[in-house]
Amino acid sequence: QCGHVYLVGAGPGDPELLTLRGARLVAGADxxxxxxxxxxxxxxxxxxEAERIYVGKKAADHTLPQDEINALxxxxxxxxxxxxxxxxxxxFIFGRGGEEMEALVTAGITVEVVPGVTAAAGIAAYAGIPLTHRDHAQSVVFATGFLKDGALELDWPMLARPAQTLVIYMGISRLAEICARLIEHGLPAGTPAAVIERGTTARQRIxxxxxxxxxxxxxxxxxRxxxxxxxxxxVGLYPRLAWFAPGA
Amino acid sequence: QCGHVYLVGAGPGDPELLTLRGARLVAGADxxxxxxxxxxxxxxxxxxEAERIYVGKKAADHTLPQDEINALxxxxxxxxxxxxxxxxxxxFIFGRGGEEMEALVTAGITVEVVPGVTAAAGIAAYAGIPLTHRDHAQSVVFATGFLKDGALELDWPMLARPAQTLVIYMGISRLAEICARLIEHGLPAGTPAAVIERGTTARQRIxxxxxxxxxxxxxxxxxRxxxxxxxxxxVGLYPRLAWFAPGA
Known part of the structure; x- marks a missing residue:
């Protein structure tokens, strides 16, 4: 008899941001x-009694290669x-969940997907930064600093549009370059910007x-x-809307 | 003594997608x-014994104007x-939460924000459509079909970029116009696209x-x-990755 895989989003850090469905599935996992x-x-x-297997993925440096995670x-x-x-x-947002699901489906395994609070939404909420706002941003874009070949080759003209919020997942090691490129492609140098470390957790820093x-x-x-x-x-709303006091 | 407002994201439809924190706060609400x-x-x-107040917001047609919601x-x-x-x-994603929070903070009320699974993430997960994927989309953009003056005045050059996923919140009444504009601004007419009605619920249709x-x-x-x-x-992955059978 064949098992079943639940692809579950655990949320941005604070364990309380797990969904009810995610919590129930973890509680019933083998x-x-x-x-x-x-x-x-x-x-x-x-x-x-459930088996716990850590496959610790750190941005570009996977502890276990994706192929081996799929096989596992x-x-x-x-x-x-x-x-x-x-x-x-x-x-399904920078989690490579689509690729894992394709591998599982190809192998004949049934899969369910449980969405989670994506890092951008969760971290912005705890930082007091609305991602959209009628006065500031009619759209929001999530992009990642890593591409297939490891080069920082982003769609700069798209990322540098006005009246939108840009969230970059994991791009901090190339932050100076990212900021310079955004200015080069038309965003004013005075555009508000923030980096949030370990957002939603007791170790959050901004x-x-x-x-x-x-x-x-x-x-x-x-x-870091x-x-x-x-x-x-x-991001200009942050001074007024910040509410989360980690460790308080 | 002054109270406290929790701005809580309830998720995309399926009540099981509420966060643990959201559930606890609702259970303790006055x-x-x-x-x-x-x-x-x-x-x-x-x-x-908690008071329940419906302020039913339907896209452009608010049952209660935003000012009155803030005052309430x-x-x-x-x-x-x-x-x-x-x-x-x-x-904080097309929820006007930022505006509500500004009004509350101005009035001296303390506010906490509990992020939720945004419609795009939740609905895509249940539809079997990864929002990012190394072979298809290095970024994802969320936009809305409504602007301040009600006109469909979107940033088409940005929305029509290749190698990204575009999610439009509530734009279905102008769908033909949206598709035509995206083609006009450079997206191939054959670009896969989907509309999902009441995603994540028993009445989901695609x-x-x-x-x-x-x-x-x-x-x-x-x-509708x-x-x-x-x-x-x-969206081309949908036929292979669709897993949710509403009503099954």
């Missing part, structure tokens, strides 16, 4: 396969188990500035990955 | 103020109550085609709002 951005408190919802999930499911594959954020000053402020604050970059007029 | 896209099962998590929330909070403001999807055929297919299927439009190569 095996939990999880990434390094998933809170240990979410993994701990699994029954004591297939093997576990073919063993007849209820497998919960926990991914940080949402499985550096705020504009495209000109942000990289220096992030360096001065010693902010995992971090999310938000660019756009909405 | 008053719940909710929109028409919020599942009754979420509102029902409130204690029996302020009045409730100033009465010393724990107010949960439930919004469909995520409060029309799939391309930019040329989509509007006719949506009309033929009698698909609330609905979400997804455009991009990732």
């Amino acid at each position: 095996a939990v396969v999880y990434d390094n951005l998933v809170s240990p408190l979410v993994v701990d919802l699994a029954p004591p 999930l297939i093997r576990l499911a073919q063993g007849g188990r209820r497998v919960v594959r926990l991914k940080g954020g949402d499985p 550096a705020v500035g504009d495209l000109e000053s942000l990289a220096a402020r992030v360096a001065a604050a010693g902010i 990955p995992p971090a999310l970059t938000v660019v756009g007029g909405v | 008053a719940v103020v909710y929109d028409n896209l919020v599942s009754p099962l979420v509102v029902d998590l409130a204690p029996p 929330l302020i009045r409730l909070a100033q009465g010393g109550r724990r107010v949960v403001r439930l919004k469909g999807g995520d409060p 029309a799939v085609g391309d930019l040329e055929s989509l509007a006719a297919r949506v009309a033929a299927a009698g698909i 709002p609330p609905a979400l439009t997804v455009v991009g190569g990732v």
Whole structure:
């Protein structure tokens, strides 16, 4: 008898941001396969007898290559188990969930997808930065700093449009370059921008500035990955709307 | 003594997609103020004695004007109550949560924001459409078909970029126009596209085609709002990855 894989988004960090459905599925899992951005408190919802397998994915540096993760999930499911594959954020937004699901479906495994609060939405909410706002942004774009060949080859003309919010997943190591390119492609140097480290968790830290000053402020604050970059007029609301006091 | 407002994202439709934190806050609320896209099962998590206030917002046609919603929330909070403001999807993505929060903060009310699964992420997950995918989309953009003056005045050059996924919130009444404009601005007429009605619920229905055929297919299927439009190569994965069988 063949098992079943649930591709579950664990949310942006705070374990309380897991969905009710995600929590129920973890609590009924035979095996939990999880990434390094998933809170240990979410993994701990699994029954004591469930197998827990860490496949810690750190941006470009995967602990386990994607092919091996796929093979592991297939093997576990073919063993007849209820497998919960926990991914940080949402499985279909920069989570490579689509690729894992394709591999599973090709192998004849049935899969269900449980969406999660994606990092951009969760982290912006805790930072007090609305991603859309009638006065500042009619659209929001999520992009990633990593491409297939590892080169920073983004669609700059699209990312540098006015009246939108831009969220960059995991692009902090190339932050100075990103800011320079956005200015080069037409965004004013004074466009508000922020980097949020470990957003939604007790270790959340924020550096705020504009495209000109942000990289220096992030360096001065010693902010490190995992971090999310938000660019756009909405970041100007942060001083008024910030509400989350980590560790308070 | 002054109360407190929790701005809570109720998720895209399926009540099981509410977060653990959202569920706990609703269960402890003195008053719940909710929109028409919020599942009754979420509102029902409130204690029996809690006040339930429907402010049913339907896209452009608000049952209660935004000013009155703001005034209501302020009045409730100033009465010393724990107010949960439930919004469909995520409060900071096309939810006007930023504006509500600004009004509350200006009135001296403390506010916390609980992010939710935004409609795009939730509905795409249930439809089997990854929003990003290394072979198809390095970025995803969320836009809305409504602007401040009601005119369909979107940033077409940005929306029509290749190698991205475009999700349009609530744009179905102008779907033919949207598809035509995207083609006009450079997207191939054969770009896969889908409209999903009442995604993640038992009444989910999908029309799939391309930019040329989509509007006719949506009309033929009698698909109506609330609905979400997804455009991009990732929609081509739908036939293989669709897993959710509503009503099954």
